[in-house]
Amino acid sequence: xxxxxxxxxxxxxxxxxxxxxxxxxxxxxxxxxxxxxxxxxxxxxxxxxxxxxxxxxxxxxxxxxxxxxxxxxxxxxxxxxxxxxxxxxxxxxxxxxxxxxxxxxxxxxxxxxxxxxxxxxxxxxxxxxxxxxxxxxxxxxxxxxxxxxxxxxxxxxxxxxxxxxxxxxxxxxxxxxxxxxxxxxxxxxxxxxxxxxxxxxxxxxxxxxxxxxxxxxxxxxxxxxxxxxxxxxxxxxxxxxxxxxxxxxxxxxxxxxxxxxxxxxxxxxxxxxxxxxxxxxxxxxxxxxxxxxxxxxxxxxxxxxxxxxxxxxxxxxxxxxxxxxxxxxxxxxxxxxxxxxxxxxxxxxxxxxxxxxxxxxxxxxxxxxxxxxxxxxxxxxxxxxxxxxxxxxxxxxxxxxxxxxxxxxxxxxxxxxxxxxxxxxxxxxxxxxxxxxxxxxxxxxx
Amino acid sequence: xxxxxxxxxxxxxxxxxxxxxxxxxxxxxxxxxxxxxxxxxxxxxxxxxxxxxxxxxxxxxxxxxxxxxxxxxxxxxxxxxxxxxxxxxxxxxxxxxxxxxxxxxxxxxxxxxxxxxxxxxxxxxxxxxxxxxxxxxxxxxxxxxxxxxxxxxxxxxxxxxxxxxxxxxxxxxxxxxxxxxxxxxxxxxxxxxxxxxxxxxxxxxxxxxxxxxxxxxxxxxxxxxxxxxxxxxxxxxxxxxxxxxxxxxxxx
Numbered sequence: 001x002x003x004x005x006x007x008x009x010x011x012x013x014x015x016x017x018x019x020x021x022x023x024x025x026x027x028x029x030x031x032x033x034x035x036x037x038x039x040x041x042x043x044x045x046x047x048x049x050x051x052x053x054x055x056x057x058x059x060x061x062x063x064x065x066x067x068x069x070x071x072x073x074x075x076x077x078x079x080x081x082x083x084x085x086x087x088x089x090x091x092x093x094x095x096x097x098x099x100x101x102x103x104x105x106x107x108x109x110x111x112x113x114x115x116x117x118x119x120x121x122x123x124x125x126x127x128x129x130x131x132x133x134x135x136x137x138x139x140x141x142x143x144x145x146x147x148x149x150x151x152x153x154x155x156x157x158x159x160x161x162x163x164x165x166x167x168x169x170x171x172x173x174x175x176x177x178x179x180x181x182x183x184x185x186x187x188x189x190x191x192x193x194x195x196x197x198x199x200x201x202x203x204x205x206x207x208x209x210x211x212x213x214x215x216x217x218x219x220x221x222x223x224x225x226x227x228x229x230x231x232x233x234x235x236x237x238x239x240x241x242x243x244x245x246x247x248x249x250x251x252x253x254x255x256x257x258x259x260x261x262x263x264x265x266x267x268x269x270x271x272x273x274x275x276x277x278x279x280x281x282x283x284x285x286x287x288x289x290x291x292x293x294x295x296x297x298x299x300x301x302x303x304x305x306x307x308x309x310x311x312x313x314x315x316x317x318x319x320x321x322x323x324x325x326x327x328x329x330x331x332x333x334x335x336x337x338x339x340x341x342x343x344x345x346x347x348x349x350x351x352x353x354x355x356x357x358x359x360x361x362x363x364x365x366x367x368x369x370x371x372x373x374x375x376x377x378x379x380x381x382x383x384x385x386x387x388x389x390x391x392x393x394x395x396x397x398x399x400x401x402x403x404x405x406x407x408x409x410x411x412x413x414x415x416x417x418x419x420x421x422x423x424x425x426x427x428x429x430x431x432x433x434x435x436x437x438x439x440x441x442x443x444x445x446x
Numbered sequence: 447x448x449x450x451x452x453x454x455x456x457x458x459x460x461x462x463x464x465x466x467x468x469x470x471x472x473x474x475x476x477x478x479x480x481x482x483x484x485x486x487x488x489x490x491x492x493x494x495x496x497x498x499x500x501x502x503x504x505x506x507x508x509x510x511x512x513x514x515x516x517x518x519x520x521x522x523x524x525x526x527x528x529x530x531x532x533x534x535x536x537x538x539x540x541x542x543x544x545x546x547x548x549x550x551x552x553x554x555x556x557x558x559x560x561x562x563x564x565x566x567x568x569x570x571x572x573x574x575x576x577x578x579x580x581x582x583x584x585x586x587x588x589x590x591x592x593x594x595x596x597x598x599x600x601x602x603x604x605x606x607x608x609x610x611x612x613x614x615x616x617x618x619x620x621x622x623x624x625x626x627x628x629x630x631x632x633x634x635x636x637x638x639x640x641x642x643x644x645x646x647x648x649x650x651x652x653x654x655x656x657x658x659x660x661x662x663x664x665x666x667x668x669x670x671x672x673x674x675x676x677x678x679x680x681x682x683x684x685x686x687x688x689x690x691x692x693x694x695x696x697x698x
Contacts, residue, residue: 420538
């Protein structure tokens with residue numbers, strides 16, 4: 001395929017439908033019929049849905065018009081598939097032996113990926129490989145949790161799902177090394193639109209970790225519209241990290257849908273370090289009794305960045321536990337949104353839920369919107385939430401200065417300390433170390 | 447070392463210190479005693495450079511230089527140290543990291559090169575023995591979740607590491623049980639030297655049994671109303687602060 005096959009899509013929604021037709025006609029992919037049906041249903045849903053505006057309650061503080069008004073090139077084939085390893089190395093947390101899948105502008109790179117030495121039964125592969133067959137779990141699981149019916153961005157992703165990650169951990173398996181999924185965007189003349197798609201299954205009693213990295217070696221504008229579906233079967237434990245290090249002009253809209261079965265533990269940390277507009281939806285369904293989730297987030301927002309974390313936790317069954325701890329540090333004219341909703345259904349007695357969002361504003365121009373909320377329809381529950389937006393504690397600044405620490409360093413130390421609460425909860429030591437390094441570097445700059 | 451002349455200080459428009467005069471020579475230990483609200487802590491905070499207080503008149507010379515025009519960090523680097531009455535909690539920053547940052551900023555100001563993490567750790571552990579602190583406090587966040595006594599010990603630990611020329615100890619005895627008081631006092635006594643001056647700010651005479659001052663000053667309503675030797679503290683303990691109060695001040 002050559003450059004002539006590139007497709008301009010947007011700003012008119014109709015363009016997406018046209019693009020879809022071309023996409024399907026030129027794709028000589030031997031995908032299974034069930035998958036093609038999914039895609040057809042998704043694109044017809046796109047036609048019915050509208051892009052959200054700020055009148056939509058869920059998008060009140062995030063204006064997507066700069067994203068959808070753009071014209072993007074849809075990368076049917078990679079312009080570049082020979083990115084030198086050195087370009088992705090900085091994003092590997094110093095762990096080049098971790099199993100990883102690398103996608104360049106949305107296209108799988110076998111050369112940069114590394115899946116050797118995985119324990120038997122573990123599957124880590126390009127999603128496209130499993131979409132050719134009628135068998136196996138992808139047919140049962142894909143599009144089951146991230147429903148195209150509800151959100152246009154999810155529907156778009158479902159329509160254009162092509163390459164992505166398929167990760168499966170077999171029953172009872174405990175794997176120490178996390179599986180790293182890396183979506184790297186490289187410079188291009190046109191704005192690129194990518195639909196990263198991940199399916200992660202932790203089977204009964206499995207213990208594992210997955211890291212999604214969205215990184216860029218590009219200053220130019222592009223749009224990543226990502227969807228991940230994660231399933232934890234009974235007794236499974238999964239750590240999930242989403243690391244957003246998109247380029248300064250990049251748009252990122254991502255949805256992670258998590259389904260937790262009985263007695264599972266899901267821990268996540270969503271880390272926003274880059275992107276012009278970055279919205280991360282995280283929906284956790286504690287679908288069965290005794291499921292527990294711990295959702296952390298950290299965002300460093302600067303210049304004209306906008307970061308939106310939208311978290312929805314469903315407690316449909318009794319004895320579910322959910323924790324949210326999101327912290328943000330903003331400077332420049334950065335804006336952030338925390339919208340955390342915990343929905344406690346009538347059957348969900350003995351629910352235990354805590355939501356916390358704290359924001360540190362370092363400049364007058366920065367703003368943080370925070371909306372932690374509960375909707376509770378059960379009576380025997382323990383739910384608390386708290387939110388704070390504030391400046392650095394001047395008493396603490398004075399204390400540090402009184403020890404000879406300079407003004408700038410004193411403020412940086414306090415920011416570092418503020419972020420540490422989240423960073424220190426990260427169980428993967430290399431990830432924690434890398435974040436620590438990023439923090440120290442950022443807060444040493446000033 | 448320190449010369450305070452007619453120092454007047456206000457906070458939010460209210461005058462707290464109403465003309466303080468005090469001279470401290472190298473190696474001397476002075477106790478500033480006074481009832482609650484007399485301005486003792488204000489005096490300590492002003493010497494350290496807390497911007498929440500406004501100096502409206504007077505001057506403070508430290509080693510012959512105008513102390514009041516210097517930033518708090520500069521004062522610290524030149525040897526002024528305040529042990530806080532209520533040490534601030536610094537979440538997420540380990541004691542070791544914080545103190546090494548302080549030492550290295552201090553060393554940089556003296557034209558010395560930074561001390562590396564391992565060497566610093568050794569130094570810190572050595573100094574921790576002075577106040578009998580457990581090694582776990584190396585990695586614990588600064589003052590966060592410490593008991594009152596642990597915070598006070600941590601202040602003296604910082605003093606031991608930073609080696610100031612003028613140490614101001616603000617109510618270092620408050621909230622300490624007798625054992626902790628002995629440990630903290632012994633730590634301070636070990637840091638006494640002919641070159642180091644100490645200003646003890648305290649409400650009670652009790653501390654002065656352990657750290658014996660050369661001079662005692664009584665601060666009432668923003669003024670030093672009486673000065674004397676260490677015996678003055680005993681008299682105060684016996685007779686109470688009303689004994690030295692000015693008749694006018696009692697009426698309010």
